[in-house]
Amino acid sequence: MLWETRVYTVAPGRMADLHERFRNHTLRLFDRHGISPVGFFVNEVGGVSDQLTYFLSFESHAQREESWKNFLSDPEWQEVKAASEKSGPLVVRIDNRLLKSMDYSPAS
Numbered sequence: 001m002l003w004e005t006r007v008y009t010v011a012p013g014r015m016a017d018l019h020e021r022f023r024n025h026t027l028r029l030f031d032r033h034g035i036s037p038v039g040f041f042v043n044e045v046g047g048v049s050d051q052l053t054y055f056l057s058f059e060s061h062a063q064r065e066e067s068w069k070n071f072l073s074d075p076e077w078q079e080v081k082a083a084s085e086k087s088g089p090l091v092v093r094i095d096n097r098l099l100k101s102m103d104y105s106p107a108s
Helices: 015-032 061-073 075-084
Strands: 002-010 036-042 051-058 091-100
Touching: 002 015, 002 061, 015 036, 015 051, 015 061, 015 075, 051 061, 061 075
Parallel strands: none
Antiparallel strands: 002 051, 002 091, 036 051
16 A cells, blocks of 8 residues: 655635645545645644645555556546646645555554
8 A cells, every 4th residue: 555645735815715625626536647646735723824735545646656656647537637726825835755564553
């Protein structure tokens, strides 16, 4: 199992728009392309208020690459992204990591 953590630094005043895009579009498109979300989080104590952190799981590196390639090239995603960013980008920075769980991890 391969885990991906993604931290989005959101443009000022655009967090609600990003939540709306995930809630109403992105999650359905993730499912279409085999991208499995584990959870979505915002900082409650510590950190900064303009970040969204989420975790995804994949069977392998190859499956991840294929899923992301298909998602990013999906015409519906491109349309949704363009429409949601008419007033400017929602995300100004993306930090991501690929993680491998240990054999003693409950998440392995």
